[in-house]
Amino acid sequence: MALDQSILRNIGIMAHIDAGKTTTTERILYYTGKIHRIGEVHEGTATTDWMVQEQERGITITAAAVSCKWRNHQINIIDTPGHVDFTVEVERSLRILDGAVAVFDAVSGVEPQSETVWRQADKYNVSRIAFINKLDRIGANFTASVESIRTRLAANPVAFQMPIGAEENFVGMVDLVRMKALLWAANDTSRGEKFDVVEIPDEIKEEAARAREILVSSLADVDDGIAEKYLEGIDPGVAEVMAAARRATISFKIVPVFCGSAFKNKGVQALLDAVIDYLPSPLDLPPVEGLSADDKETKLVRQRDAAEPFSGIAFKIMTDPFVGQLIFARVYSGKISVGEVVLNTRTGKRERITKILRMQANEREELPWVEAGDICALAGLKQIATGDTICDQKHGIRFESVVFPQPVISIAIEPRTTADMDKLMKSLERLENEDPSFRVTYNSETGQTLISGMGELHLDIIVDRLKREFKVEANVGKPQVSYRETISGKSEVEETFSREGGGIAQFAKVRLAVRHSEDADAQDGLIFKNLASPLQIPPQFVEGVRKGLLEGMQAGALAGFGVIGVTVELLGGAFDQQISTENSFKVAASLALRQALRLAAPQLLEPVMWIEVLVPDEYLSNIITDLNSRRAQINSVSLRGHLQVVEATGPLELMFGYATQLRSISQGRATYTMRFDSYQAVGAATLARITGHA
Numbered sequence: 001m002a003l004d005q006s007i008l009r010n011i012g013i014m015a016h017i018d019a020g021k022t023t024t025t026e027r028i029l030y031y032t033g034k035i036h037r038i039g040e041v042h043e044g045t046a047t048t049d050w051m052v053q054e055q056e057r058g059i060t061i062t063a064a065a066v067s068c069k070w071r072n073h074q075i076n077i078i079d080t081p082g083h084v085d086f087t088v089e090v091e092r093s094l095r096i097l098d099g100a101v102a103v104f105d106a107v108s109g110v111e112p113q114s115e116t117v118w119r120q121a122d123k124y125n126v127s128r129i130a131f132i133n134k135l136d137r138i139g140a141n142f143t144a145s146v147e148s149i150r151t152r153l154a155a156n157p158v159a160f161q162m163p164i165g166a167e168e169n170f171v172g173m174v175d176l177v178r179m180k181a182l183l184w185a186a187n188d189t190s191r192g193e194k195f196d197v198v199e200i201p202d203e204i205k206e207e208a209a210r211a212r213e214i215l216v217s218s219l220a221d222v223d224d225g226i227a228e229k230y231l232e233g234i235d236p237g238v239a240e241v242m243a244a245a246r247r248a249t250i251s252f253k254i255v256p257v258f259c260g261s262a263f264k265n266k267g268v269q270a271l272l273d274a275v276i277d278y279l280p281s282p283l284d285l286p287p288v289e290g291l292s293a294d295d296k297e298t299k300l301v302r303q304r305d306a307a308e309p310f311s312g313i314a315f316k317i318m319t320d321p322f323v324g325q326l327i328f329a330r331v332y333s334g335k336i337s338v339g340e341v342v343l344n345t346r347t348g349k350r351e352r353i354t355k356i357l358r359m360q361a362n363e364r365e366e367l368p369w370v371e372a373g374d375i376c377a378l379a380g381l382k383q384i385a386t387g388d389t390i391c392d393q394k395h396g397i398r399f400e401s402v403v404f405p406q407p408v409i410s411i412a413i414e415p416r417t418t419a420d421m422d423k424l425m426k427s428l429e430r431l432e433n434e435d436p437s438f439r440v441t442y443n444s445e446t447g448q449t450l451i452s453g454m455g456e457l458h459l460d461i462i463v464d465r466l467k468r469e470f471k472v473e474a475n476v477g478k479p480q481v482s483y484r485e486t487i488s489g490k491s492e493v494e495e496t497f498s499r500e501g502g503g504i505a506q507f508a509k510v511r512l513a514v515r516h517s518e519d520a521d522a523q524d525g526l527i528f529k530n531l532a533s534p535l536q537i538p539p540q541f542v543e544g545v546r547k548g549l550l551e552g553m554q555a556g557a558l559a560g561f562g563v564i565g566v567t568v569e570l571l572g573g574a575f576d577q578q579i580s581t582e583n584s585f586k587v588a589a590s591l592a593l594r595q596a597l598r599l600a601a602p603q604l605l606e607p608v609m610w611i612e613v614l615v616p617d618e619y620l621s622n623i624i625t626d627l628n629s630r631r632a633q634i635n636s637v638s639l640r641g642h643l644q645v646v647e648a649t650g651p652l653e654l655m656f657g658y659a660t661q662l663r664s665i666s667q668g669r670a671t672y673t674m675r676f677d678s679y680q681a682v683g684a685a686t687l688a689r690i691t692g693h694a
C-alpha cells in the first residue's frame with residue numbers, strides 16, 4: 001500500500017543564531033519519543049549538534065535530517081544553521097522543504113539573520129509558522145516580537161496564542177483557537193511533558209477574548225467563509241477557524257504565531273500540533289516541474305504520486321563513519337527500492353542504491369524502499385553532488401538546482417608535514433564534495449593550494465575539521481579576498497579554430513557578442529543566448545559552445561580571476577561536416593570569449609560586505625571610528641531595545657579580523673552580523689596592486 005502523504009510534514013527550523021533552534025528541536029525529539037533524555041546546547045549534548053565543533057562552539061553548522069512521529073504523523077525535520085557563513089546550508093534545505101518553523105528570541109524579536117533566512121524562504125515558497133521562544137527571559141515581549149515580524153519581515157503574523165505571565169512568572173499560554181489555558185506546574189518534574197489544559201483564568205478572560213477577536217478578524221481579512229460569519233457576529237468555531245487558518249498559511253497569507261520557552265519546557269507540544277495542523281503535507285503542494293534530461297528544454301511535470309516515475313533531489317552529502325558517503329534526498333515522485341539503479345541527470349551516470357535509511361537523531365532505520373513525499377538517506381551513490389537530480393533510468397528529468405553563492409575569501413593551505421600532502425588533498429576533496437560553498441583550487445604558478453569559502457569562520461571550521469575528523473594538521477596563510485572580473489563595455493568577435501594533420505583534424509568558427517549584465521549573477525555569472533542559425537551551427541554543437549564559454553569565464557582578461565555579470569550571444573559561425581566536433585566548438589568559443597572580454601573594458605571587482613553591529617551606547621563612537629578607518633560606509637544608526645544598531649557596508653579586505661577587533665573595542669559587549677553584499681569595482685590603488693601595473 002502506498003504511503004499516505006497527508007501524514008507527512010517536511011519542515012525546517014530556521015532562525016537567527018541563539019534564538020533556540022537546537023533547544024527547540026531537542027524538545028521535539030524528546031516529546032515525540034525518539035530520545036530518552038534531553039541534551040542541552042551549553043553542555044554540548046544536544047542530539048542534532050553532532051559535530052564536535054558544534055558541541056564546542058554551541059552552534060549548529062550542519063543541517064541534519066531527523067524524523068519523528070507526532071499524532072500519527074511523520075515529521076521530517078531539517079535543523080538549519082543560523083550563522084551567516086552557512087546560509088548556503090539553509091538555502092539547500094529550503095529548496096526541498098514544504099514548511100518551516102521560524103524561531104525568534106522574545107527579547108530581541110526579528111534579528112538580522114532571520115531576515116536573510118526569511119527572504120530565502122519567500123524565494124522557495126516555504127509556508128511558515130512562528131515560535132516566539134524564551135518568554136522566560138527578562139525583557140521578553142511577545143507583542144513586540146509579533147510586531148517585529150510585521151514591520152521587519154513585511155509578513156502578516158497572527159497570534160494563535162497569548163502568553164500567561166511573563167519572564168520568571170511565565171507559566172503557560174492561552175490557546176486562542178480552542179480558548180483554553182495550557183498551564184505548567186511550578187514544580188514540574190516531567191520535563192514539561194505534563195501540563196494542564198484548563199478554563200482560562202478569570203483575570204485574563206477579557207484580554208484573551210480580545211486576542212481571539214483579533215485572530216478571527218485577521219482570518220476574516222483573508223478568508224471569505226470566516227468573513228461572512230465575522231460580519232454577522234457569529235463565532236466560526238474551532239474546526240472552521242482551523243481549516244481557514246490552514247488554507248491561509250499554505251497560501252502564504254498569514255503566519256500563525258505561537259509562544260513558549262523551549263529551555264523551560266513550555267509550549268513545544270502545542271507547536272508540534274501546529275506543525276501538523278497548519279503546515280502543508282506534500283499533497284497540498286502543486287506538482288513538481290523540471291526539464292527533460294534528453295534535450296534539457298522540454299518542460300516535464302511529475303505528480304506527487306508514488307505511481308509516477310521516480311524522481312528526487314540530493315540535497316546534502318555527508319561522510320558517514322559506517323556506510324561511507326550518505327546522500328540525503330527528497331523524493332518528489334515514484335518509489336525506489338534497495339538494489340535498484342537510478343540515473344543522475346547531471347552526470348548521465350547510473351548508480352545502484354545499496355541502502356535506504358531513515359535517520360533519527362541517534363539511530364537509523366533501514367527501509368526497503370522510499371516513496372513520493374518522503375526524505376531519506378541513501379548509500380551507494382558515489383558520483384553525486386549537492387543539488388543533483390536522481391530519477392528513474394527511463395524517465396530522465398532534471399530539477400532546477402540551487403545556485404550557490406561564489407566564495408569570497410581564500411587562504412593558502414599546506415600540510416604541516418609533507419608526508420601528509422596526499423591525505424590533505426583527499427580530505428579537501430571530500431569536504432568540497434559535501435559543501436558547495438567551499439572550493440579548493442591549485443595554483444600551478446605558485447604551487448599553492450587555496451581553499452575558498454564564505455567567510456573567516458567558514459574556513460576556520462574547515463581547518464578545524466581537517467584536524468579532528470581527517471587527522472591532517474595544516475598550516476594556513478592570511479585570508480585573501482577572492483576578486484572577480486566583469487566587463488563594463490561590449491564587443492563582438494569572430495574566432496576560427498582549425499587544426500589539420502598531426503592529431504585529429506578539427507574545425508569550428510563562432511561569432512560572439514558580449515555585454516555587461518546584472519541579471520547574469522543570478523545564473524552563476526553567465527547568461528548565454530543562442531541566436532545562431534542551425535544552418536551555421538547545428539544544435540549538437542551548441543552544447544560545445546556553452547561548455548567553452550563556461551571554461552572561458554574561469555579566467556578574466558585583467559588578472560585571471562573568475563568572470564561574472566556577462567551576457568554572451570552566439571551570433572553565428574560555421575562548421576565542417578567531416579571534422580567539426582563538440583570539442584572543436586568548445587575550444588573556439590573559449591578562445592573567442594577570452595578575446596571578447598579583453599575588448600569590452602574589463603573591470604576588477606571586490607566583495608563588499610554588509611555589516612550590522614549591535615552595541616551599547618558607551619561604545620558607539622569607537623565602533624563608528626573603527627568602521628570609518630576600514631573605509632566602511634555607515635548607512636544608518638538606530639536604536640533597537642536598549643542597543644544601538646549600526647548598519648554599514650565595506651570592502652571585505654578591510655574587514656579581516658573584525659571579530660577580534662570588535663571584541664577588544666567593546667570589551668566583548670558588541671555583536672555583529674556580516675554577510676556578502678555585492679561585488680563592486682575596486683579603486684585605482686587596488687587595481688594597480690593586483691594587476692601589477694598602474
Ligand code: GDP
Binds near residue numbers: 019023058137260
Ligand atoms: P540556536 O543557535 O538557535 O540553535 O540556539 P540554541 O538552541 O543553541 O540556544 C542558544 C542558547 O539559548 C542556549 O544557551 C540555550 O540554552 C538558550 N535557550 C534556548 N531556548 C531558551 C529559552 O526558552 N529560554 C532561555 N532562557 N534560554 C533558552
Ligand code: MG
Binds near residue numbers: 022023049058060
Ligand atoms: Mg543550534
